[in-house]
Amino acid sequence: MEMQSIEKVEEEVERVVEQAKELQDSASSLINRTSSDEQSLRQRALALDSNIRRLRSSLHSLPSKLADKLEDDLHRATCLIYDGDASSFLPNKAHGRFLRMFIGPINVRASHKDVQFKVKEEYNSYRDRTALLFLLFPSTLLILRSWIWDECLPAFPVQLYQAWLLFLYTGLALRENILRLNGSDIRPWWIYHHYCAMIMALVSLTWEIKGQPNCAQKQRGVQLFLLWAMMQGVAMLLQNRYQRQRLYTRIALGKAKRMDVVWGETAGVDGQLWLLCPVLFILQGFEAYVGLLLLKTAFVGVVSEWQVITCGILLVLMAVGNFTNTVQTLMVKSRF
Amino acid sequence: MEMQSIEKVEEEVERVVEQAKELQDSASSLINRTSSDEQSLRQRALALDSNIRRLRSSLHSLPSKLADKLEDDLHRATCLIYDGDASSFLPNKAHGRFLRMFIGPINVRASHKDVQFKVKEEYNSYRDRTALLFLLFPSTLLILRSWIWDECLPAFPVQLYQAWLLFLYTGLALRENILRLNGSDIRPWWIYHHYCAMIMALVSLTWEIKGQPNCAQKQRGVQLFLLWAMMQGVAMLLQNRYQRQRLYTRIALGKAKRMDVVWGETAGVDGQLWLLCPVLFILQGFEAYVGLLLLKTAFVGVVSEWQVITCGILLVLMAVGNFTNTVQTLMVKSRF
Numbered sequence A, B: 001m002e003m004q005s006i007e008k009v010e011e012e013v014e015r016v017v018e019q020a021k022e023l024q025d026s027a028s029s030l031i032n033r034t035s036s037d038e039q040s041l042r043q044r045a046l047a048l049d050s051n052i053r054r055l056r057s058s059l060h061s062l063p064s065k066l067a068d069k070l071e072d073d074l075h076r077a078t079c080l081i082y083d084g085d086a087s088s089f090l091p092n093k094a095h096g097r098f099l100r101m102f103i104g105p106i107n108v109r110a111s112h113k114d115v116q117f118k119v120k121e122e123y124n125s126y127r128d129r130t131a132l133l134f135l136l137f138p139s140t141l142l143i144l145r146s147w148i149w150d151e152c153l154p155a156f157p158v159q160l161y162q163a164w165l166l167f168l169y170t171g172l173a174l175r176e177n178i179l180r181l182n183g184s185d186i187r188p189w190w191i192y193h194h195y196c197a198m199i200m201a202l203v204s205l206t207w208e209i210k211g212q213p214n215c216a217q218k219q220r221g222v223q224l225f226l227l228w229a230m231m232q233g234v235a236m237l238l239q240n241r242y243q244r245q246r247l248y249t250r251i252a253l254g255k256a257k258r259m260d261v262v263w264g265e266t267a268g269v270d271g272q273l274w275l276l277c278p279v280l281f282i283l284q285g286f287e288a289y290v291g292l293l294l295l296k297t298a299f300v301g302v303v304s305e306w307q308v309i310t311c312g313i314l315l316v317l318m319a320v321g322n323f324t325n326t327v328q329t330l331m332v333k334s335r336f
């Protein structure tokens, strides 16, 4: 190589090292600057929030009409803080224990509204994908059972299915916790519901699947469990359809003017809700029924393992919780 | 209330609403500004990175002494980009499938080095907490077995333990994936190792725990499994001690001058490694032995469920993988 081009390479390397140093400096100054800007916004948001609280508590002594108007104004300001871009600077809601146990203290809040919508949408499509499997998997098992397996489920496919359920519910519970941290108003119960379902899947994994003779009778518990699972699939599909449409309405509105979202968001899908709910109630009744059947099999029948009793109790508990929470949701909605 | 103070409240509310709007504007402009700054840093980092690559490939035609020096310079520049503050602006390593399946596409990268250290430290203390339980839980089971339970483990506590293992390994695998995204150099195998352990815990949950008569013989598999688990506890405790010290050395150095960290980081703990490794090798040999014993019980003994065979194969696989990866780590380290 010629002397000249060697020198050129040397120079280039020197320049690159220089640039790397500069880059490091810019990066570190950007990080510092951003974090101090964020700090000051955080303080402003907190101060404003406590100001609003203070003012709100002083309204009651005003003439009622004026109080209503001012209350409305304050509500609008609160919405702006909590639903607007400032929300990402409010102190993090504490990580729930569940999320902490699985992924530790890492920050999972997205600072951009767009990203938040994307996370929600991914959650919805995850549910869609799984809802179908939810229907297919247990129904295949049940069909094969009476068609090929001579009323006697083999252990392995059922256990595979139960392991899949466990994995699925864990994923749902984690995602919902993350959504909550990102500002979703999801009721805590729907998350607890998935904890219960996780426990149920785990318990059912340890549940011994007995074979012949007298298989149909011994496997009554497993069979009921599969029925419940199919039903969950139906509920999920319906709910997905409704919630996906709700999100789209919301994105459409949110793009135009965020404030309307808070009050009029369900406008387009309210009708659907009144159609969805009776179906949900029937499914919830069926859930309780399956739970009670399980308890009955455990107490009078041949199968009396603790697993059957636990699953029965959990199902009844979930049915009651689902019912009360659906009713409460409807009540809140009809108030507006 | 007097007219005057009513007016004052009205004014205050108006001001608060105004402030909320201002806050929203500042927040949204900060977010936009930051994201465009980040964008430009990202481009600079990428351009520089590809420049370095290009230069590196042109070095071979230089006289070897000069090439070595320039290679060193380029290496320093690369370290500055990948280990410095700029690293948080390099394009995200793609989420692994595992993380994606559980928590979806949410960003889990911390942009501050401090936070990254904190995450790592939390991971270490999580491991510490569990390593103790890892020893206590199975050894209690084994002691009670010969002391109270008359050589016959009851199913429930063993299953509880297996469920705990499943949960634990899932948590570890998730955290390690997150650490990797945050720039840890953890070898992929250590993560796969935890996937294998997860599968093993899941499989062992479906493993029927038979009772009397002839219990000691039928439960041979479970017993071996518990022995393996205790051994894991010992390995974890030793490893934790070593890795914790390594992190501290690193933080201490990292605070002073980051560049030294990259080359001389293990200086203080290298001695420990040579002490740790023989112990690890013995444990890995024992792991393979337990695996082979399991396979033997499955093929010649009374217990021939598929669960025993699967666990045996997984254990041998893990032992081989652990061994080769430990050796490779040592080889890489001794090269410096």
Ligand SMILES: CC(C)(COP(=O)(O)OP(=O)(O)OC[C@H]1O[C@@H](n2cnc3c(N)ncnc32)[C@H](O)[C@@H]1OP(=O)(O)O)[C@@H](O)C(=O)NCCC(=O)NCCS
Residues within 6 Å of the ligand: A120, A176, A179, A183, A184, A185, A186, A187, A190, A231, A232, A235, A239, A242, A243, A246, A276, A280, A283, A284, A287, A322, A323, A326, A329
């Ligand atoms: C009743 C129901 C349709 C109401 O849905 P909704 O109109 O979205 O309810 P809300 O307005 O209270 O929703 C608030 C938030 O919680 C979320 N949410 C509501 N119910 C949820 C559920 N079951 N699972 C997960 N998220 C839920 C919504 O998506 C919304 O999130 P966002 O704030 O991020 O937009 C819904 O809760 C539901 O389907 N419940 C029944 C579930 C059930 O019983 N399943 C089992 C049957 S066996």
Ligand SMILES: CC(C)(COP(=O)(O)OP(=O)(O)OC[C@H]1O[C@@H](n2cnc3c(N)ncnc32)[C@H](O)[C@@H]1OP(=O)(O)O)[C@@H](O)C(=O)NCCC(=O)NCCS
Residues within 6 Å of the ligand: B120, B176, B179, B183, B184, B185, B186, B187, B190, B231, B232, B235, B239, B242, B243, B246, B276, B280, B283, B284, B287, B322, B323, B326, B329
């Ligand atoms: C051999 C060993 C001690 C080397 O550890 P080390 O010196 O930290 O290895 P490296 O320098 O390659 O580590 C690179 C990174 O991987 C991490 N790492 C290494 N081994 C790890 C493991 N087994 N689990 C999790 N993380 C590990 C380190 O913490 C380091 O992370 P960082 O980049 O964030 O600092 C370690 O890998 C080990 O203990 N392996 C044996 C494990 C085993 O066999 N267990 C079962 C026995 S039955």
